[in-house]
Amino acid sequence: MLDVSTEIIINLPKEKVAEFASDPANAPSWCAHIKSVEWNNEAPLRAGAKLVVNEKLMRRRQQLVYEVLEIIPGQKMIMQTSSNGMHMETTVGWQAINENTTCMTLRNRGIPAAFAPFLKLAIRNVNRRNLKQLKKMLELSYRRLVVL
Template identity: 40%
Template sequence: MTVDVQVQTTIDMPVSAVASFASDPTNAPDWYTNITSVVWQTQPPVAVGSRMDFVAHFLGRRLAYTYEVVELEPQVRLVMRTADGPFPMETTYRWETVGHGSTRMTLRNRGNPAGFSRLAAPVMELAMRKATTKDLARLKTLLEAAHR
């Protein structure tokens, strides 16, 4: 079973500011509740081929995985993939201008769980939807508060 979760929010800031902050993996622990650390394997800034080690806690488990940036269209789209662990995943960020200088950010996570994770896929998908919705709300609050 494929897990595919897509959520979005509108942030009252220009695309350039939202994309700049959100596409920098160093900032991930600031707005992702479950991510506790990010360590660059390659030199910043983010580019196609960049690799970063992430540590997260999800559904009571510690997850360590390496993301590689596979697509980057600055201020439009960022795609990262991992083949590590029991849940290989692809994460996509999209940014688009809406209204008068606001940004619609879409966050999509999809993957094909293996082993035990495959059996828990429906629960995992619900938990991911809840977590990513909270993460985007946290990002919105963080950026809009800094913008005031």
């Protein structure tokens, strides 16, 4: 069983980070491997909602259907996919360090152990890059708003 957890500190309030990162429409802007996300746009996102994620990972294009298992706005979101023989659960969590600083965590669990050593490293690297991109985007956007 594969279990990879990655986190980053983002210098913004938890509510701002969680609001942006939990919106499926924003995923392609900070997740390099996600090319598009299709969903029913029934706001707010809720348990049972299905998301079709078109991605390119390790030079392969694939379409995965994720189901939202649980969502607690501003705290965590848990999704899972069993598409294309890939069984993966993704948990995204947000924890306030203080009123202007958030620790965001991505956790991926699943995939048979035979692939775990290679995929664990690949998933960790992708998640680190994605979280760095999210941090850069959000902090830069917030600084622009403050300057205006």
